[in-house]
Structures are given as structure tokens and as C-alpha cells.
Amino acid sequence: MSENNSVKHKFNDKVRLEDDLYSYVNGKWIESAVIPDDLPCTGGFIDLSDGVEKLMIDEFDNLSKQNKIDDELLSRAVKLYKKVLDDEDRKKGLSALLDKISLLDDIKDNAYFRSHLYYLYDNNYVLPFSFGTSIDSKDATKYCLTISSPSLILPDTTMYGTDGGNALLGIYKSMIKTILDKVGIKDSDDLIAKTISFDERLSKIVKSNEEWADYIKSYNPYDISKACSLLDWNLKDFIYARFGRLPEQIIVADPRFLDNYKELMEGHYEEFSAWSKVLTLYSNIGYISEEFRELSSVYSNALSGAKAITNINKYAYRLTNRFYSEVIGIYYGKKYFGEEAKKDVISIVHNLIESYKHRLSNNTWLSKETIKKAILKLDTMIIKIGYPDKVEDSYKHLVFSEDKSLYEIIEELLKIRSQYSDSLLFKEVDHSQWVMSGNTVNACYNPSFNDITFPAAILQAPFYSLKQSVEENYGGIGCVIGHEISHAFDNNGAQMDEKGNINNWWTKEDYDHFQEKTELMIKEFDGLDLNGNKVNGKLTVSENIADNGGVTSSLESLHRVKPDADLKLFFINYARIWCVKQRPEYEKLLLTVDVHGPAYYRANMQVRNFDEFYEAFNIKEGDKMFLPKEQRVIIW
Template identity: 45%
Template sequence: MLKEKITAALAGGASSASEGTAAIKDDLYLGVNGDWLKTAKIPDDKPTTGGFADLADNIEKTLMKDFGEMLDGSVEPNNVLLANFIAYYQLAADYDARDQAGFEPVKPLLAKISALNGYADLQKQLVSFAKEGVGSIFGIGVAPDMKDTKHNVLWAESPSLILPDTTYYADGNEAAPKLLTVFRSMMMKLLAQAGFEEAEATTILDQTIALDAKFAAHEKSSEEMADYPKQYNPQTIAEFGTHSTVLDLAAYVNDALAGRANKVIVSDPKFYDAVNEIVTADNFAEVKSWLIVSAVRNAASTLTDDARVISGEYSRALSGSKAAFNPQKGAFYLAYHQFRMVVGDYYARKYFGAKAKADVMKMVHRMINVYKQRLTNNDWLSESTRKQAVVKLDTLIPNVGYPDKINPLYAQYVVKSAADGGTLFENAARFHAIAVQNNFDEIDHEVDRTMWQDMDPAMVNAYYDPSSNIIVFPAAILQAPFYSLKQTASENFGGIGAVIAHEISHAFDNNGAQFDEYGNMHDWWEEKDLAHFKELTQAMIDEFDGLELAGSKVNGKLVVSENVADQGGLSCALEAAKEDADFSAQEFFKNWGKVWCMKASVEYQQLLLSIDVHAPAKLRANVQAQNLDDFYTAFDVKEGDGMWLAPEKRVHIW
């Protein structure tokens, strides 16, 4: 929740392109995917298309068909969790009832905010607002302690901004005023539907945007937040309470956690050190307006169909999507996001085979063994660092396909039907309150390292969690072009093999290298080893920094962790693939190029360049291949070819 996980990028995919060696010598990505890119069409309701997106679209169609049969009663859900998902989906899809209710379900909450007369009133509502979906300037939540990952601890984070990143607020940023205009237009429509007169709504938005700018001036950028160890800033409850003179933040966390927390980890101290400049006795009106906008924006997707469409205008402007989801798809995704592990479990158990799971698990262990050999034979790590790295590798927990158990939280999501007076908004608000309270209650529990937290089995992605030292490969990504029993071993290693090794590599990237085998953050590297490692990662930063795409440039520091993982992952997968008698380097690299195929709107590409810790897909495909000597041999790449990179400039870390 508060400490973002390191994940594989959501971008890429298959193509049926011309794969001529001559084209690949100049541009691997275009040589493999060029024909597809010429004809591919981005769906109006999506910002991108390509392998990752295509797999997700196919899963979407499959699940909507299956769940459609459950909605119309022709098929019965096979367990109580799935039955509650279907009941929630029915409420989401009943647009007649939603339109008839209008904004009435959220008005009592808005009235509660409107009745606030000062910070003393707000103090009494801080915890309830956090549970009721209003949002909070002082977001708190429970997550593992970075230095004691067996136990949970309270974290405090800074508020989300309207614009995607603090860099958008810099003078001269051309996108910012256009985006704020879209945001203002969207919120004016929603506030009008909520019953606010135009003049009042205008004032509310003026004040909200003014407060948001103050937040941005004192928050970390995406680049700064990508340095995970620097998020660890422990404070006592009393120390945390000193950040504000108009609100008692110590009382706030004690109320929320019933006095069970003894410290707070502040992920963005830059913000909290400036709270007294941001939230003052003189600007309560701005705070109140911010709460109103937050509440209306959060509720809109569960109200009328018109509100659902309007509430997506800003995100569509950010991503470049041309249209909102149609009503049925909108209802499906709203229900899916509420019951994601239930839906994912259904998908994986029905469509992911045990044979494929066993085969992929074998690949995982092969990758681990390759990495272990590399670490053992490493010529720049000292013996003590090398041994501890192998211990971390031996302790790594792989998860493939789907988890053995689903979080018990989902059993608490019992839907109150329309027949019993339940509305979509009421159920969503109640489930949000349950989830928040459940998270607060985790303060008393030991961390369960076997529980999947960040991705469900129907998500086309993968991740490594440094706080648990686990890698997770959901069933959804274990399909062609990443993996198929029908593909050659070389193709599979160039696809899912590289993804598996990528996630393993995160245990030793610039962030993961600072956490031990149990996910605890401490310095286990010899000083000289760490110094050399930083030199290598700086080379990776330099290799990508300033590369141009979509009218913008890559920030090498923002994407360094993922690039280090790509480099280690691709090189280790290549080494494993070469162990097979029928190894084909061309098949390996061609499939590596295929999995990153993506066609996206310019807006979406520019957004990712600003906030995503992954490099653009095309650059991931090309630059990492350029770093490997075997690529040059496979395609007879020579100086003067577009893919040529001088040997001394090729970056090798793992």
C-alpha cells in the first residue's frame, strides 16, 4: 500500500511482423514488430495495444462472457466469494437503479463535510473520513516494517496530487494548464450533479487547486520516491504529532489504531516537515474544499452512468484514451477491482493448467540456479557479500499461477442486495470501511509472506517484493508470447524466462540490494562492493538518461532499478537458454523483442516517461539486447549497423 512494490512493466506483446535479419541489425524492436505496428489500432477505450494489453483484453473477454452467464442465471457461482462478486456486479450493471438514485447516496457524506466549521470539527472526523472514502491529507496505513519485516508498522504518506507528478508543477510545463483545465471541467460537472451551484463549485475548485499546488511544492517526485530505502523515516507518535499546530496528528493515529501503534514510518518527510506551511489556521476553507472534491470524485464511479463517464474525463486526457468503457465493461471492471483476488482465483483455476504451472516452476528454479552460479563466480563481489547474496537467493519464495489461499478479507464483502435496500454506493462505501479497518487491525499481526498482496492471478504482470523476498508470476502472464508449451524453449526463455530472471534480479538491483533474505533493510554489502555496484548502476543511468521518445526524454534515475533488473534478467535467461541442445539465439532475441511490442497514444507515453519506473518498451527491447555480445553474433551486427554499440559502452552488472 504505502511502499510500492517493484513490478514488471505493463506494456508489450506479440506481433506477426517481418523478422528479417537485416531489419533487426538496425532496430530489433522494429525488425520484429514493424509490420504489426503499421496496422495495429488502439481501442478507443484504452491508451495502448500490444502483447501485454492484448493478453489483458483476451482475459477481459473471457471473464465477461463467463460472468455474463452467471449474471443471467444460466450458470451458478461455485463458491460464496464468487457469489458475492456476482451480486456486486449485478448492482454495478443496474444502471436504471443507479440513475434513479442519482447523487442522493453520497449527499449525507457531503453534508457532513459541508457542516465542518473549523479544524476542531475536522479532528473529530479524520478517522471516519478515512474509512468513508473521503480521502485524507494525512494518509495512514499498515504495512511491513522495512527493518523488521516479520511485523507490521504504521506508515504515513503524503496526499495524492491532481497532476501526475511534482515535475508537472514546474514553471513552463506545457501539459499542466491543459490538464488542469480538463480536471476543472470534469469536477464542475460532477459538483453540479451533486447539487452545488456554479459560483460555489467554482470557489471550491479554486481553493482545491490552490491547496494542491502547495502540496506539490513540498512533496517528493516520482524519481525521489523510487529510492525505497529513503522512504524509511521512523518517528514516535509524539514526534509525528508535532507536524501540525491546527490538528492533533498523534490523536488521529491513536484513534485510528486504538493506541496500538508505537511509531510511524513517514515515507515523505519533506511534506510533513512543511505541514504547518500548508495546512494553516487561515486556509481551512481550502482544506474543506479539497475534502469535498475528493469525496465527489471518489464516489462518482458508483453513482449514475453519466457520472461514471464524466469522472473518467481527466484520466482519459492523461492517457490519450478516446472513449470511456461501455456500461457493461465499466460495471465489470468496477466489480473486478473490488473482488480482484476472487476473480483472479476463478480465472487461474479454470484456465491455467497444472502442467504449465509445473513447467514454469522448473524454469524459475533454473533461473535461480543460473543466478546462484553467477553470484558464486562473481569477480567483483567480496566473499562475505557473495555468500550473503546466495543466502538471499536460497531464501527467495517463488509463486506461480495462483496463491494457495485468498485473503480472508474477501469473506467480509457480503453484498446487501437492492431488494434489501442496498445501493452500489452503499456497498462500496461499506467495503472500503471494512478494508481500512482490516488494514489498521494488521498492526497486531505478524506479516504473512505467503499472501499475495499486489497482483491477482488474472493480471498480466509479475513482481518482486523486497520486504518479503518473494517473486510472483500470475497465471495471466504465463501465455504466448511470454510462455507456451507450443513455443520453443529458446522463445520461452526470451519471454517468460527473461521476466522470471528480471524479478529475481530485483533482489540485487539498487533498491533490492539493500534488503536481506527476510526483506529487512540493512547494510549487508562490503563497502567497496557497494561502491563498485553504484558505479555500475550509474553506467546504466547514463545509458538511458536523455534518450528521446514521444517528444520527451527518459529520466535515467527514475528507471534505473527496472533497467538493472532487465539487464540481469535477460543475460541470465540467455545463459539458461544456452544450456539446451537446440538453443537458437535468434529465436531468443526475437521473442524478447516481441514481448515488448506496444502501440500507445502520445499522451500515455509521455505520462509513463514522467512517472513510470520502467523505461519505454522499445528501449527496453533494444538497449538491453545491445548490451549482450551474443546479440551481435546472432544477427551479425557490425559497426555501422543501427543496433551497434561499442563494446566499451555495453553495460554489464549481473
């Protein structure tokens, strides 16, 4: 594993650690760091991710020169990569894209829409609802059908009608006008006005990000007839045509949206058709050429503050990764991830689980009954480290026609993927599948599988290195592992059992107690100031509970493996893993859409909850990092 050189150990002497741990550890780096033009931020996770991308782009450039690649799937990935790099060839896709969206001009009423709905769905048009198969949250061995609301143009419902939101919509409209004019579509003003009007009406009935963060509330089983009665098209016929038979129920993720669906659509089909035309064009136009990719990046750059588009090689790699991630992840893992590191990380994971169990056994606010169920959840947790042994079945189907343009190939791949995903409806769920590929710099807990995944790419410094001290590894990857385990017991995970099903395994008293603690965590973060904007305590509560449990369990594990551990090193590396420099636009956007709190507070607010932090640095009343004992929150 290579060392991450950008976040070197130079402390910022302009602040005292006792007043601001995060700035003391990261301030010097932040002062001099330059955010690359094509990125909204830099540091920590992003640097590692960038490093993996650069490495893999070199690999792809070399593979592109080979006459024959033995691995059939990798060979397809490299072919797709090469397709993206050929700008002249990409341009051939424009007429196919224009043909596709011209069909929408004929949709003027419900009758036409109904008769073409299957075609629209099968061919990846933007529809006024989202629909598909997913794992059933009440029986994670099965798949279910889900219907939900479509995405909005602005990142959150709360931005509509605000000055900031209106400014962004202005940028969006002018970008779309440029694109429509350039591809020669007439009546661009009318199309845009209808698009904005439809989107605005949608924004009044769909869930906000804060509402989505409570994901248990997305599970609302309706019998098919009931769901059907809320739609102005025949859901039953549609399901028959697609799946051959009816399941007993459909899961409604956004019930308010469905309640208002008929009203949204009635008398508004021309508006819908304009909206779908604009959105379908916008989501595909970047495939047509680099010029169009640049024109269509204006809005996303306004959201993130990025100044330029990514270079073409990075774009080609990312697009390839979108379809062949597991193939790339296995290639990366086999070549760059060592067995020694894997063994070491597995022992850290077991150590963390052991600590969790130990803490649960000594828990003073839960009944024996609930503790037993919580420990069962830990005992059955599946651990996935590095990369999977083999690619999942779905990849075998991803064959495309090499003589077609990039846009047509993407259409083909999307169609294959959605048909494959729908074909799973009446099949058993394979719990050995991975939700993150080996080349991803991230980690996750999947509540439906009760599993934790640590891809090879995150197992690098400052998170983890065989060259780092034990304390630093526990302050880094130890806390990340503990964080992921804690998701099994955050406000959402706590409502799911060891089999990955929504199931209340708590006594009422215990759950009430847990909710009181959850409220304390919401209060601790809610309203914290970040450069004039506020943290949303409810939106970020699940991640804050996970961070809290992560530090708790990692500290306890460290005490066990190294009783004389230097906790200074632990907390300093914990602050270092959150090191990031963000553009102001991006920082503000994340406060509205991201369930993770800002890095600054994930470091600075969280450590204040731990007595060990006060002891390690001798923090006293009067220091800005000081929090009175009675206000410190420890959940697990």
C-alpha cells in the same frame, strides 16, 4: 493456453534488424494495429490482459444467470458485478453521496477538523495526508503505521507551472464544473479555485515520482511524539481511538511534506474543505450512473489519450476485480491454467535461480562475503506460480448490503477493507499471501517477502507456451522471471536482506562498486529520445537493472538447457514481448510517472549490452544497434 494471434510473426522489411531490432520485429504490426477507443495503448501485455478480461466477462455473464453459485465468495462477486450493470439502481446513490460531501462544508477551522477527523478517516473521505498500516520494512514479520502525503491532481510535481500541466488543469477544472453544476452544487467556481490553490501548494512540498522511485528513502521511523509535534491534530489520541494502543514509532514516507504540514493547513481550512469535497465527489461520482462515469472520465482520458470510456461490462468486471481479485484469480487459474504448464514453468524458475547462483559464484567484482549473502537471498526466495490454494482471510469479511446502491456498497466495502487492514497492526505478517491474483497479466518481486509471483494469466504466448520453442520461452517468460529475480538485487532490492528487511548486507567496497555500475545504467538510458521526449535514467534505473539481469540469467539458463540454442529466436521473442502501440499522450505521461522505461528501449537498448546479440545477428560497427564493447553494461 490460447495463442496470441495479434502479434504474428511478420517482420518489417522497411528497417534492418541490425539498425532497429524492435521495429524490425514489431513494426509491421504497429503500422496496422488500431488502438481501441477506450484504451491508451494496445499490443503485448495489453492484448493478453484484454483476452483474459473478455473471457472472464463471459464467465460472469453466464454466472449471473445461475440461480445458485456454490462458492460463497464468488457468489458475492457476481452480485457486485450485477449491481454495476443496473444503471437505474445506481442512480439511487446520488443523495447519499451528496449527503456525505455536504459534511465538509462545516469544516472551517482546525477545531472542527480535529473533532471530526476520526469519522472522516473511518468513512473514507479525502484527507490532507494518507495514513494506514503496511509491512514494516525493517522487520517484515510485523506491520507498522505509515503517514504520507496525499496524491496530487497532476501526475507529477514536475508538471506544475508547465504549459502541458496548465492545459491539463484547465481540462480538469471544466470537467469538475460540469459535474458540480449537474449535481446542483452552488458556488462551483469558488470551490474549484480553492481546490486548485490547495493542490498547487501541496505540489510544492510533496515528493516527485523520481523521489518516490528510491523507495528505501520512504522508510523514516519517527517516534510518535516527534511526528505528533509536526501535526495540528493529536496523532496519539487518534491512534488510541483507532488501535487501542500506541506502537513505538510511525514511518514517515515523505518527511518534507510532514515538515511543511502545519504551514499547509494553518488558516487554510476552507481551502482544504473545498479540495476534499471536490476530490471525494470526483472519486465516487462514476458509481452513480454511466452518464456520470462518462462525464468524470474527461480528465483521465486527456491524460491517457483514450477516446471513450470502457463499456459497462468491462467496467463492472474491473470494479468487481478491485474487491474480489483473488476469488476471480483462483476461479480463472483452476479453469484455464494446466498442471503441465505449471510444472514446466517451475522448472524454468529453478533453472533461472541456478543460473543466478552460478553467475554470483563466478562474480569478479564482489567479495566472497557479499556473494554468500546474495546466494542466501536466492536460496530463501519464495516462488508463487499460477494462483494461491485458498483466498486470503480478508475476503471473508467483504460482505455488503445487497439492497443498497452501488455507491453505498463501495463505501461499505472500502470501510471493511480499511478496518481489516488496520486490525493487522499488532499481528504477525502472513508470508503466504499473494500480492498479485491469478488473473493478472503481470509478474512481480515483493522485497518485503523476498518472493516472486507469476500469475497464471501471464503464462501465455508470446511470453510462454508449450507450443513455442525453448528459445522463445526463454526470450519471453525466462527474461521476465529473471527480471523479477533481479529485483532482489536492483538498487532498492540490494538494500534489503533475505528476510525482507532493510539491512545492509554488503561490504562498503562492494556496495561502492555496485553503485558505480548503477550509475552506468542510469547514464545508458538517461536522455534517450522517444518521439521528442526524453527518458529519465534515474526514475527507470531499478527496472533497467532488472531487465539487464533478466536477459543475462535467461541467456545463461538457455545455454545450459540447450547448448546449441538458436539465439536469433531468443532475441526476436524478447523484442516481441515488448510490442506495444501507445497514444502520444500516454507515451508522454509514462515517461514522467512510470518506473519502467519505454518498451522500445527495453528491447532495443538492453540487447545492445549482450555480446550474444552481436554474434547472433552479426552486428558490426556502423550498424545502429552497435554499441562499442567498453560501453556495454552487464551488472549481474
